[in-house]
Amino acid sequence: MATADIIVALWGGSDVLGRRSIQSENDLIPLLRQGLPFVALESTMAAFALSREEVAAVLALPLRTFARRKKEQRLAADESDRLYRLTRVMTHAEHVLHSRVKAAEWLHRPNRALNGAIPLQLLDNEIGAIQVDDVLGRLEHGVYS
Secondary structure: OOHHHHHHHHOOOHHHHOOOOOOOHHHHHHHHHHOOEHHHHHHHHHHOOOOHHHHHHHOOOOHHHHHHHHHHOEOOHHHHHHHHHHHHHHHHHHHHHOOHHHHHHHHHOOEHHHOOEOHHHHOOOHHHHHHHHHHHHHHHOOOOO
16 A cells, blocks of 8 residues: 555545545645644644644644634644644554554654654654654664664
8 A cells, every 4th residue: 555545544545635636645734734624633743643732732732722623623734744744654653663552652652763863753753754764664664773
């Protein structure tokens, strides 16, 4: 399954996103620009057992804004982009560790290869996401991390 398919499924499917055909990640660009439905965030949270506080921190979304987005049922473009980053890294972890549960556990534990940082807490910015992806890539290819 392609990365775009996995991400779309995690977000609730193409019906939730209002698009019938998503062939690649390029097809996600207009969706991110218009803002994803809030249900995509809720679906991601449920899939990886993430708390509202964890997601709010990663998305740089104050809890009051989080509540407002829930009421409005739509994320802003920048919030959608950060949700995409979070979902992309989580699906990479799931792929490498062969289990959603193991991926969620790995994302919540301090990691020596990340100088003791908790991977999930690094996903609030692109540099941190690249570092987490790099460690996952090393694990995927059997390189000691």
